[in-house]
Amino acid sequence: MIASFCGQASAQKTYTLEQIIDSARHNNIAIRNAKQGIEQAKLQRKEAFTKYFPTVSGTGLWFNANKGMAQMDIDPSTAISPELAMALAQSLPVEALAALSSPFGISMMKNGMVAGITAIQPIFAGGQIVNGNKLAAIGEEASGLQLNLAENEVTKTAQQYFWQIVTLQEKMKTINRVDSLLATIHHDVDIAVKAGVALRNDLLQVQLRQNEVESQRLKLQNGISLVKMLLSQYCGIRDTAFSVACQMDVTSPIALKQDHQQALPNTTEYQLLTKQVEAARLQHKMEIGKNLPSVGVGAGYNYHNLLEKDHSFGMVFATVSVPISDWWGGSHAIKRKKIETQKAVEQLQDNAEMLTIRMQKAWNDVVEAYQQLDIAQRSIDQAEENLRINRNTYQAGTSTMSNLLEAQLLFQQALDGRTEQFANYQNKLLEYKQAVGL
Numbered sequence: 001m002i003a004s005f006c007g008q009a010s011a012q013k014t015y016t017l018e019q020i021i022d023s024a025r026h027n028n029i030a031i032r033n034a035k036q037g038i039e040q041a042k043l044q045r046k047e048a049f050t051k052y053f054p055t056v057s058g059t060g061l062w063f064n065a066n067k068g069m070a071q072m073d074i075d076p077s078t079a080i081s082p083e084l085a086m087a088l089a090q091s092l093p094v095e096a097l098a099a100l101s102s103p104f105g106i107s108m109m110k111n112g113m114v115a116g117i118t119a120i121q122p123i124f125a126g127g128q129i130v131n132g133n134k135l136a137a138i139g140e141e142a143s144g145l146q147l148n149l150a151e152n153e154v155t156k157t158a159q160q161y162f163w164q165i166v167t168l169q170e171k172m173k174t175i176n177r178v179d180s181l182l183a184t185i186h187h188d189v190d191i192a193v194k195a196g197v198a199l200r201n202d203l204l205q206v207q208l209r210q211n212e213v214e215s216q217r218l219k220l221q222n223g224i225s226l227v228k229m230l231l232s233q234y235c236g237i238r239d240t241a242f243s244v245a246c247q248m249d250v251t252s253p254i255a256l257k258q259d260h261q262q263a264l265p266n267t268t269e270y271q272l273l274t275k276q277v278e279a280a281r282l283q284h285k286m287e288i289g290k291n292l293p294s295v296g297v298g299a300g301y302n303y304h305n306l307l308e309k310d311h312s313f314g315m316v317f318a319t320v321s322v323p324i325s326d327w328w329g330g331s332h333a334i335k336r337k338k339i340e341t342q343k344a345v346e347q348l349q350d351n352a353e354m355l356t357i358r359m360q361k362a363w364n365d366v367v368e369a370y371q372q373l374d375i376a377q378r379s380i381d382q383a384e385e386n387l388r389i390n391r392n393t394y395q396a397g398t399s400t401m402s403n404l405l406e407a408q409l410l411f412q413q414a415l416d417g418r419t420e421q422f423a424n425y426q427n428k429l430l431e432y433k434q435a436v437g438l
Contacts, residue, residue: 013242017162020235020244024158025151027236034143034150041136041143048136051129054121054298064111109306116302120319123296126289135282142275148268152434154234159430161231163423165244168224170419175217178412182210185404188395202401209405248422250373253366253429258436260359266437269355273348280344284337291330293322355435362432369425376418383407383414 015023025031122129186206192198228240264270296319303312323330390407393399 013239014245015237015242016245017159020162020231021155021158023235023237024154028154028158028234030150030154031147034147038140038143038147041140045133045136045140048129048133051122051132054119056117056119058117059115061114062112065109068110112304112306112308114302114304114306116300118298118300120296120298122294125294126292128286128289131282131286131289135279135286138275138279138282142272142279145268145272145275149272152268156427156430156434158231158235160427161227161234162244162246163426164227165224165231166246167419167423168220168227169244171416172217172220172224174412174415174419175213175220177415178408179210179213179217181408182206182213185391185408186210189401197397205401205405209408250370250422250425253370253432256366256429256432256438257363258359258438260356260363260436263359263436264352264355267355267435268437270352273344273351277341277344277348280337280341284334284341287330287334287337291323291327291334293320295320359432359435362428362435365428366425366432369421369428373418373421373425376414376421379414380411380418383411387411 186203189198189203189206193200193203225240228242231237232240232242297317298319299314299316301312301314303310305311387404387407387410390399390404394401394404
C-alpha cells in the first residue's frame with residue numbers, strides 16, 4: 001500500500017474529490033437537462049392518464065344567410081276538395097278565396113343560433129389507452145436511467161479534471177524538490193570550481209538544468225490554471241482560486257471484482273436496453289389497436305332557435321368506429337412494428353455481450369494500472385538510490401556531472417511517473433465501478 005497526501009497548503013478553499021463530484025452533479029448542465037427530461041416524462045405520463053376520462057367538447061354556431069336555408073312553395077288549392085271549395089265559397093269573401101287559390105312560398109332558417117356540449121367516455125379503444133399509459137410509464141423510467149448515465153458521465157469527467165489538477169500539483173511538488181536538490185548541487189559545485197577541483201563546465205550544466213526546471217515550473221503553473229478554469233466551469237464553482245486535497249492510498253482492487261454475468265442486470269445501460277424492448281412491444285400492440293374497432297358512450301345537451309323559437313334537448317348515445325380501409329396500410333404498419341421489436345430484442349442480446357466484454361476490459365485495465373503503479377513505486381526507490389550513488393561518486397571524483405544530472409532527471413521522471421500512474425489507477429477504478437453498476 002502506498003499512502004501520501006496530495007494538495008497544497010494555502011488559505012485558498014480546498015475541495016475534496018467528493019465535494020467536486022457533488023458540485024458537478026448539482027450544477028452541470030447535462031444533469032439539469034436530464035432532470036428536465038424526467039419532468040417532461042412525468043408530464044407525458046399524466047397526459048396519457050387523462051385518456052381514461054371522458055372527452056368533453058362544446059360547439060356554438062351563429063349564422064345570418066342572405067335567404068332562408070329551408071324554402072318551399074305551397075298551393076292550397078291542391079289540398080282543397082270540391083265540396084270544401086263550395087262550402088268556403090259561401091262563407092269567405094272573394095279576396096280570401098283568391099288567396100287560397102294562389103300558390104305562395106315559405107322561407108325558414110335565414111338566421112339563428114346552435115349550441116351544444118357533448119361528453120364521450122371511451123369503452124374500448126383497441127388497447128391504445130392502456131398500452132399508451134404503459135408506454136408513458138416506461139418513458140418515465142427510461143428518463144430516470146438517462147439521468148443515471150448523465151451522472152456517471154459527469155462524475156467521470158469531474159474526476160478526470162480533479163486528478164489532472166492533483167497530478168500537476170504533485171509535479172509542482174516534484175519541481176520544488178528537484179529545484180532544492182539542484183540548488184544544493186549548484187552550491188557544492190560552485191565551491192569546488194572556486195577551489196579549482198571542478199570544471200566550470202560542470203557548473204554550467206547545473207545552471208542549464210535549473211533553467212529547464214524553471215521552464216517546467218511555468219508550464220505547470222499555466223496547466224494548473226487552465227484545468228482549474230475547466231473544472232470550475234464544469235462544476236459551477238465561481239472562484240478558480242482553489243486547491244484540491246486527497247489521500248493517495250492504494251489498496252488491492254481484488255475486493256471490487258464482480259461476477260460480470262450477475263452484474264449485467266445492475267448496469268444502467270442494460271436496464272435501458274430492456275426498456276427499449278418493452279417500449280417496442282407496446283408500440284407493436286398499439287399499432288394493432290389502431291386497426292381494431294373503438295366503442296364509446298356519451299351524453300349531450302343541445303340548444304337551437306332555428307325555427308325562431310328557443311328549443312333545447314338532451315340525449316345519450318353510443319358510438320362504434322370500425323376502421324375498414326385503414327387495414328390496407330395498417331397491416332404493413334403492424335408488420336413493421338413487429339420487425340422493430342425483433343430488432344430491439346437482438347440489439348439487447350448483442351449489446352449485453354458487448355457490456356460484458358467492456359466489464360472484462362475495465363477489470364483488465366484496473367489490474368494493469370495497479371501493477372503499473374507498483375512498478376512506478378519501485379522505480380522511485382531505484383532512481384533515488386541511483387541518484388545517491390551518482391552524487392557520492394561525483395563528489396569522490398569518479399563520476400561526471402552529466403551522470404549526476406542524468407540520475408537527477410531519472411529521479412524526477414520516476415516521481416512524475418508514480419503520480420501519473422496513481423491518477424490513472426483512480427480513473428480506471430471508477431470506470432470499472434460504473435461498468436459493473438456499483
